[in-house]
Amino acid sequence: MPDTVTLEVQRYRPEEETGPAWQRYEVPFRPEWMVLDALNYIKDHLDGTLSYRWACRMGVCGSCGMLVNGEPVLTCATYLEELPHGSIRVEPLRGFPVIRDLIFDLTDFLNKLKRVSPWLVRKKEQPVADGEYRQTPDQLAEYKQYSMCINCMLCYSACPIYELEPEFIGPAAIALAQRYNHDSRDEGVQARMDVLSQHDGIWACTFVGECSAVCPTNVDPAAAIQRYKLSATLDWVKSTVLPWGKR
Amino acid sequence: MRRSQEPGLWALFSAGGMLAALVLPVLVAVLWIAAPLGWVELPTHANLRALIGHPLTRLVLFAVVSLALFHWAHRFRYTLYDGLQLYHLNQLIAIITYGTATVGTMVTGYALVVFP
Numbered sequence: 001m002p003d004t005v006t007l008e009v010q011r012y013r014p015e016e017e018t019g020p021a022w023q024r025y026e027v028p029f030r031p032e033w034m035v036l037d038a039l040n041y042i043k044d045h046l047d048g049t050l051s052y053r054w055a056c057r058m059g060v061c062g063s064c065g066m067l068v069n070g071e072p073v074l075t076c077a078t079y080l081e082e083l084p085h086g087s088i089r090v091e092p093l094r095g096f097p098v099i100r101d102l103i104f105d106l107t108d109f110l111n112k113l114k115r116v117s118p119w120l121v122r123k124k125e126q127p128v129a130d131g132e133y134r135q136t137p138d139q140l141a142e143y144k145q146y147s148m149c150i151n152c153m154l155c156y157s158a159c160p161i162y163e164l165e166p167e168f169i170g171p172a173a174i175a176l177a178q179r180y181n182h183d184s185r186d187e188g189v190q191a192r193m194d195v196l197s198q199h200d201g202i203w204a205c206t207f208v209g210e211c212s213a214v215c216p217t218n219v220d221p222a223a224a225i226q227r228y229k230l231s232a233t234l235d236w237v238k239s240t241v242l243p244w245g246k247r
Numbered sequence: 248m249r250r251s252q253e254p255g256l257w258a259l260f261s262a263g264g265m266l267a268a269l270v271l272p273v274l275v276a277v278l279w280i281a282a283p284l285g286w287v288e289l290p291t292h293a294n295l296r297a298l299i300g301h302p303l304t305r306l307v308l309f310a311v312v313s314l315a316l317f318h319w320a321h322r323f324r325y326t327l328y329d330g331l332q333l334y335h336l337n338q339l340i341a342i343i344t345y346g347t348a349t350v351g352t353m354v355t356g357y358a359l360v361v362f363p
Contacts, residue, residue, distance in 0.1 A: 164329055203253040206325045229257055236254035 005029040005080055006087035007038055009050065012098050020098065023047075024087070029080060035090065036064050036075040039102075052102035059216055062150030065157070066102055067091040072157040072214050093157035095166075109156065112169045115195050116177035121188025139184040146179035146224055148217040155211035155221050161204055168204040169196065171211035171221035178224040181231075197232045205229075256321055256345070263318025266311050305359045313352040320348035 004026050012020045025046055027038045036054055043050050054064040057076045064075045069089050080088070096104035126133070155171035156162050162170050177196060180186045196202050205225045212222040282289040290298075298304050324344040327333050333340060 161329065164332065197254070199253065203257070206329060229254075229261075233254040233258045237258075240255075 002029050002085065005038070007035075007042065008087050008089045009039075009042070009102070010089075010091040011050070011101050013049070013100060031079070031081045033080050034076050035066075035068055035073075035078045035080060035083075035088065038080060038088075039075065039090070050102075051100045060150060062152030065093050065152040065154050067094055067157065072154040074152060074154070074216050077216060093153055095157050095159070095163045096153070104153075106153070108166070109151075109153065109170065109173070112173045113151075113176065115169065116173050116192050117188050118173075118176045118180060120180060120183060120186050121191060122185075123187050133185040135184055142184070143179050143182035146175045146182070146219055149175055149179070149219045149221075150217055152216060154214045154216065155219075158210035158214040160208055160210070161206060165200070165204050167200040169201050171205075171225065172219075174202060174205075174228060175219050175221040175224040178228060181228075193232060193235055196228060197235065202228050202232060256317075259314060259317035260321035261318075263314035263316070263321075267315045267318060270311050271315075299362065305362075309355055309359055312355045313348070316348040316351040316355075317345070320344035 005028075007025045007027055008022050009025060010020050011017065011023045025042045027041045027046070030037075034057075036057065039050070039052055039054075043052075052064070052066070054076065055061040056063075059074055059077045062074070065072060066075050067073075067090070068075060068078055069083060070091075072093055075090070090102065092098050092102045092104045096106070096108070098104050149172055151172060153172070155175075159168075159171055161168050174196060177192045181189050181192060202225050205222075207222060207226060209222045212220045215221060277287060278289075281287045299308070321344070324340050327340050327344075328337060
């Protein structure tokens with residue numbers, strides 16, 4: 001077993017470099033270490049200028065997503081030991097503008113997320129005196145899988161369509177729209193349909209499926225999108241083909 | 248708000264994909280594997296003629312062939328569009344792919360109607 005491992009980290013410091021550059025760091029190899037532990041070692045002992053996001057170290061916060069050897073992963077959940085021997089390449093997630101080193105800009109996603117109203121939409125709130133909105137375990141099971149999304153952006157980074165067509169609203173935003181669409185307490189289905197039935201909504205997706213392959217919490221955004229395509233098609237048939245349709 | 252016309256094309260695509268996935272493996276397994284290996288008796292020419300003589304068989308054949316063509320058209324269109332990144336040829340690609348599927352559908356329909 002080797003004593004050390006080399007991390008090749010992509011650096012970008014806008015005040016020093018005009019473009020991305022690689023920097024190599026030699027860190028101790030410990031079988032229990034994740035890639036994030038190695039980055040923290042660099043930050044603490046070798047180079048305090050390295051910038052990256054992280055918080056929980058346990059796959060919950062979704063902030064430490066990076067490309068490791070070209071694959072979008074949570075660095076807090078990727079053992080150094082699992083990676084092929086030799087140097088390990090660490091880059092910011094693909095498909096986003098880089099702000100500094102491994103930190104990328106999330107603005108585009110946050111704007112898209114807002115468009116799908118990712119909250120419970122009610123036409124009229126019931127008075128507090130009427131108590132809470134009750135839900136059966138079956139009703140919870142309908143959307144629970146989609147609610148596991150931690151906004152880590154691995155699915156956007158893995159999606160070739162998002163890279164090719166940046167206006168595509170993207171896997172996580174659609175999965176989160178489905179999280180509320182399938183919630184028995186929600187009444188915002190039609191508003192979300194109006195946004196997502198456009199080309200830059202669900203129809204830009206060609207079902208590559210990489211989003212679901214990289215998702216660390218098994219949300220399965222690809223299935224969410226295909227399910228939505230079926231709903232949107234039925235909606236389209238009702239409104240366009242059937243003469244007694246609603247439009 | 249402008250609504251995408253994609254649902255119709257996607258409906259043909261997904262119907263074609265599902266029909267092809269259900270029907271073609273069975274045909275391959277029976278006609279190309281089981282029959283040559285002697286597991287099942289190969290239908291005779293007269294059997295198949297009688298089978299295709301039934302209007303229901305023709306209807307099923309028409310649906311399978313035509314929807315599978317639209318499935319191909321949609322997939323091939325996006326293979327060219329995203330895979331080769333021919334964005335500027337989007338309209339031409341759509342006309343050629345869906346056009347081919349439409350012509351194939353018409354030829355299939357004609358052949359199944361005139362077939363004695």
